[in-house]
Amino acid sequence: xxxxxxxxxxxxxxxxxxxxxxxxxxxxxxxxxxxxxxxxxxxxxxxxxxxxxxxxxxxxxxxxxxxxxxxxxxxxxxxxxxxxxxxxxxxxxxxxxxxxxxxxxxxxxxxxxxxxxxxxxxxxxxxxxxxxxxxxxxxxxxxxxxxxxxxxxxxxxxxxxxxxxxxxxxxxxxxxxxxxxxxxxxxxxxxxxxxxxxxxxxxxxxxxxxxxxxxxxxxxxxxxxxxxxxxxxxxxxxxxxxxxxxxxxxxxxxxxxxxxxxxxxxxxxxxxxxxxxxxxxxxxxxxxxxxxxxxxxxxxxxxxxxxxxxxxxxxxxxxxxxxxxxxxxxxxxxxxxxxxxxxxxxxxxxxxxxxxxxxxxxxxxxxxxxxxxxxxxxxxxxxxxxxxxxxxxxxxxxxxxxxxxxxxxxxxxxxxxxxxxxxxxxxxxxxxxxxxxxxxxxxxxxxxxxxxxxxxxxxxxxxxxxxxxxxxxxxxxxxxxxxxxxxxxxxxxxxxxxxxxxxxxxxxxxxxxxxxxxxxxxxxxxxxxxxxxxxxxxxxxxxxxxxxxxxxxxxxxxxxxxxxxxxxxxxxxxxxxxxxxxxxxxxxxxxxxxxxxxxxxxxxxxxxxxxxxxxxxxxxxxxxxxxxxxxxxxxxxxxxxxxxxxxxxxxxxxxxxxxxxxxxxxxxxxxxxxxxxxxxxxxxxxxxxxxxxxxxxxxxxxxxxxxx
Numbered sequence: 159x160x161x162x163x164x165x166x167x168x169x170x171x172x173x174x175x176x177x178x179x180x181x182x183x184x185x186x187x188x189x190x191x192x193x194x195x196x197x198x199x200x201x202x203x204x205x206x207x208x209x210x211x212x213x214x215x216x217x218x219x220x221x222x223x224x225x226x227x228x229x230x231x232x233x234x235x236x237x238x239x240x241x242x243x244x245x246x247x248x249x250x251x252x253x254x255x256x257x258x259x260x261x262x263x264x265x266x267x268x269x270x271x272x273x274x275x276x277x278x279x280x281x282x283x284x285x286x287x288x289x290x291x292x293x294x295x296x297x298x299x300x301x302x303x304x305x306x307x308x309x310x311x312x313x314x315x316x317x318x319x320x321x322x323x324x325x326x327x328x329x330x331x332x333x334x335x336x337x338x339x340x341x342x343x344x345x346x347x348x349x350x351x352x353x354x355x356x357x358x359x360x361x362x363x364x365x366x367x368x369x370x371x372x373x374x375x376x377x378x379x380x381x382x383x384x385x386x387x388x389x390x391x392x393x394x395x396x397x398x399x400x401x402x403x404x405x406x407x408x409x410x411x412x413x414x415x416x417x418x419x420x421x422x423x424x425x426x427x428x429x430x431x432x433x434x435x436x437x438x439x440x441x442x443x444x445x446x447x448x449x450x451x452x453x454x455x456x457x458x459x460x461x462x463x464x465x466x467x468x469x470x471x472x473x474x475x476x477x478x479x480x481x482x483x484x485x486x487x488x489x490x491x492x493x494x495x496x497x498x499x500x501x502x503x504x505x506x507x508x509x510x511x512x513x514x515x516x517x518x519x520x521x522x523x524x525x526x527x528x529x530x531x532x533x534x535x536x537x538x539x540x541x542x543x544x545x546x547x548x549x550x551x552x553x554x555x556x557x558x559x560x561x562x563x564x565x566x567x568x569x570x571x572x573x574x575x576x577x578x579x580x581x582x583x584x585x586x587x588x589x590x591x592x593x594x595x596x597x598x599x600x601x602x603x604x605x606x607x608x609x610x611x612x613x614x615x616x617x618x619x620x621x622x623x624x625x626x627x628x629x630x631x632x633x634x635x636x637x638x639x640x641x642x643x644x645x646x647x648x649x650x651x652x653x654x655x656x657x658x659x660x661x662x663x664x665x666x667x668x669x670x671x672x673x674x675x676x677x678x679x680x681x682x683x684x685x686x687x688x689x690x691x692x693x694x695x696x697x698x699x700x701x702x703x704x705x706x707x708x709x710x711x712x713x714x715x716x717x718x719x720x721x722x723x724x725x726x727x728x729x730x731x732x733x734x735x736x737x738x739x740x741x742x743x744x745x746x747x748x749x750x751x752x753x754x755x756x757x758x759x760x761x762x763x764x765x766x767x768x769x770x771x772x773x774x775x776x777x778x779x780x781x782x783x784x785x786x787x788x789x790x791x792x793x794x795x796x797x798x799x800x801x802x803x804x805x806x807x808x809x810x811x812x813x814x815x816x817x818x819x820x821x822x823x824x825x826x827x828x829x830x831x832x833x834x835x836x837x838x839x840x841x842x843x844x845x846x847x848x849x850x851x852x853x854x855x856x857x858x859x860x861x862x863x864x865x866x
Contacts, residue, residue, distance in 0.1 A: 160429050162436055162485050166316055169439040173309045176446055177302055181273055184299045190283030193612040197385075198279030201604060204389035204733045205275050208356060208740075209397060213264050215741055216348045220260040223344060223752070227337070228253030231863055252337040252860060255318055259341030259408060262314040266307040266404045267349055267397040273302040274396040274597050278388075278604035282612070285605060285621045292605070292625060293454040293463060300597030301449050304590040305442070307400045311407040312438050314338065319415070319435075328428045332415035333658060336859040339412045342405035343853040348748045350849050351695060353398035354842030356740035357390025358699045360732075361841075362834050363706030369830055372714060372721070373822060379611040380720050382713045382727035383706050386736045388607045391600035399596055402640055402849050407586055409852050410647045411438065413654040413859075414579035420657050424571050429486040434583050436486065437496070440478030441587030444471045448591050460628045461515075464595055468507075468588070475587035476500050483580070491568040495561040495577040499584030499646065502557040503592075503639060509549045510638030513542055514797035515631045516805045524802040525811045528828040529819065535802070535832035543795025543839075550638075550790040554645040557581060575653040582646040589643075596636035599629030627804045634797035637845060641789050644848045648782035651855030655778060658862045659771045670775045676762050680773035684781030684854075687754050688788055691747050691850055692843045698743035699838035705739050706732060751850045755858050759865040770865040778858050782851050789847035796840020803829040 189195050232249025277299025285292040318338050324331040364383040368374050374381060411434045418430035448471030454463035479496040483489060512518045520542050527538040558578055565577020606622035660667040671677055709732055719725035755774055763770035805811060806826050811819040819825040858865075 160432070160486060162482070163432055166312065166435050166439045169442055170309055170313050173305055173442045173446070177305050177309070180298050180302045180305070184273060184277050184280060184295060184302070187280040187295055188283045189279050190286070191612060194279050194282055194608050197608045197611045200385050200729060201278060201388045201392065202275045204385055205271060205392045207733070208389060208393050208737045209268060209271060211737060211741055212349070212352045212393070213268070216260075216264070216345055219348070220257065220341065220344060224253045224256040224260070224341070227256060227340070227860060231861060248334070248863070251322060251334050255322070255335050255337030256341035256344070256860075258314065258318055259338035259405075260345045262310050262408075263342045263345040263349070263401050263404050266310045267401045269303075269306055271303070271392055271397040271400070273299055274601055275392050277601045278392075279608055281601050281605035282608040282622065285609065285625070286618050289621050290454045292602075292621060293452070293460050296598045296601040296605070296625065297449065297452055297464070297594055299601050301590070301594035303396060303400050303597045304593030305445070307404045307593060308407055308438070308442060308590045311342075311404050311411070312435065312442070315408055315411045316435055328431050329419045329422050332412060332419050332431065333661060336412055336416075336658075336856065339405065339409035340853075340856040340860045342408045343849060343856045344752065346401035346405040347751070347846065347849040347853050348744055349401035350398040350846045351698075351748050351842070352740055352744040353390070353393040354695070354838075354846060355698045355702055355743050356393055356736055357387070358837040358841050359702035359706055359740060360386035360390040360736050361837050362699070362703040363387075363710050363732075365830055365834055367707055367710040367714070370827055371711075375610065375821070380723070380727060382710045382729060382732045384607065384611065385729040386706065386733045388604050389733060390736070391603050396597050396600055399636065399640070399845065400593065402845060403589055403593055405849065405852060405856075406640065406643055406647060407438065407589055409856050410582050410586060410643075410650060411435065413647065413651040413855070414576075414583060416654040416657055417576050417579050417650070421570060421573060421576055430576070433482065433486050434579070437479065437482050437583045437587065440482055441475055442590060444474035444478055445588055445590035447471070447474055448588075449594060460625060461631065464598070464628075464632065468591060468595070471588045471591045472500060472504060475584070479584050479587065489568045489570070491564045492573070492577060492580050495564040495580040496584035498557055498561045498564065499581030500587065502553055502581070502642060502646070503585045503588060505553050506550070506638045506642040507635050509546070509553065510635050510794065510797070511631060513546050513794045514634040514801055516627060516801050516808070516810065521798050521801045521805055524798050524832075525805045525825070525829065528802060528806065528825040528832065529811070529813065531824075532828040532831035535799070535828045536835055539795045539799045539802075539832055539836060542798045543791035546790050546794040547787050550642065550786065554642055554786065557646060558649055575650075578646065578653070579650045582643065582650050585643050585646055592636055592639050595632040599633035602626050602629040623808065627801065627808065630797065630800050630804060634793065634840070637793040637797070637840065640845070640848045641786060641793060644851045645782070645786045648786075648851050648855055651852070651859065652775070652778055652782070655775060655855065655858050655862065658859055659866060662862060663866050667771065670772055670779065672776075674769065674772060676768040676770070676773040677776040680758060680776030681780035683754070683758060684777040685784040687751060687777070687781055688784040688847065688850070691750050692788060692792070692847065694747035694750065695843040695846055696838045698740075698747060699842050702736060702739040702743055706736050709735055747846075751853050752857060755854060756861060756864070759858075759861060763865055771862070774858050774865050778854050781854050785847045785851040789844045792839035792844030792847070796836030796844065799829075799832040799836035800840065803833040
């Protein structure tokens, strides 16, 4: 192995120690008043109980799928196995890799959620003392999840690569570990779906019955759904998003290593295969330094402080990319391709910020539209979402074209596709920092809710309200980041799929012919899959929300003393109803993208005269395009609706006479309805589509032997 490779274990160890430092920093903070601790404990118990239930369900499904996929791939692959591992070898390796990826994903979700929940009450307490301290607690609490997820991904892929022969047969090992990415994707889909269904159903119940029907403030302790809502922020936005980006980093690493194996076959240089691991290690260092310089000034816009840390991470990532490519690949053009990916990550974050932040025209216009009712608010949000398809497509399209061109200019045979892999690696270098900003959102949201329920004064609520609005923006930014990384990665994984087919067939496979009927049908079914999955995911939120809405109404109706503060609502019952319904509803949409490629590929393979590998390739390619565009619409429209509501609640909307149109006005009620419509789009279906895109890629990589 090249000497630079040993930075991977060293930096991984340093990052683990850094995670311990961050966790100790957060846990050492004051937990506030007894009432604040009581609310914090209820949130923790609800989140822990839900995750235990959810991961037990996912664990059972994972074991079944690992055995089934391992057996199917082994028994039906015939002689089409990488190297000389044989049917038995590919069978157990696929199953083990799947389970290891699933377990690592589960660990990252649990551990990240634990610290995030513990950060909630500490951030709430810090806000009572200092704006700056609250930002520090929220950002560092979120960073535990961000760094843990990316480090586990790096350690997991590295370990399984060498366990499956990476040292002796580096060109074969990447083809044997694709099950790791599939396992991570499988768990991520259910984690994102289950958490998203839970959080948005609870949010809808709390908002529609509490704010609109009962006229009480958000996070009011009289609302039976408020604890379920706060729990949902953690299991959806922390554990769910963490599992999403865990599988992103794992799957992209493996896809890039497969492409690197093709170049290795020509050059004999193992650096092409292990390059993605070293780049990821440099990204950890860049993100650590970026996080440490986040020092907000009192009364400064929190977003400005977070942006300083982000830009430091970007600059250091660019330097690390150039150093790594120079030492390992000695090619200026590939370094340029890596910088393209880094610039793409910057572009999409600022595009997303423009469409979802209260400082810019789209959200301000949407708030104005709320003055004439919920219908105009909803129409305006839909228009914003559809408009964002243009910049999303431009960023992904231009990045792919430029990175591919730079790869071709490198002079290495087959390096055009590898140029897009380097760009994807560049984009994901800042993943730990971006994930920290993402988890900042639910931590500040929960801190706001805890202060409301604990009766904190208006000055404290002013701080946490502002942090909550910034958190809405950072969550939206992460969705944009995850979406574009999924787009770049999907092309990378599509190229890896083509290489995998070519590797097993032993003949060139570099064209998907749209004139073939099976290819057209594969693409048609891919778009259908994206829309049907979204329908089932949104319907799952609606079905679960109906149950929680009826429960909150029942408690208000049967116990009028709740509204006069003489009795406490039954929070536990609301949490339990949401949890049971959410887990039940996640199964059907979750299994759809797992079974669809299998049915399509095996079906065409059984019919003589059709090319099943081409049909599945079309499903992968067209499904990716359809998923990206629909997810962009959902993420950005939902984010705009959410912050339009915040804009009004902050008292920034005025009528023609200059009178503030704030809470409990007609415009506010309309904005709440719009936000409620956007909730299942931006926090359930949209983010789940990111995972679906990559799950299609990883499952097709695993099941290639069945299609040829």
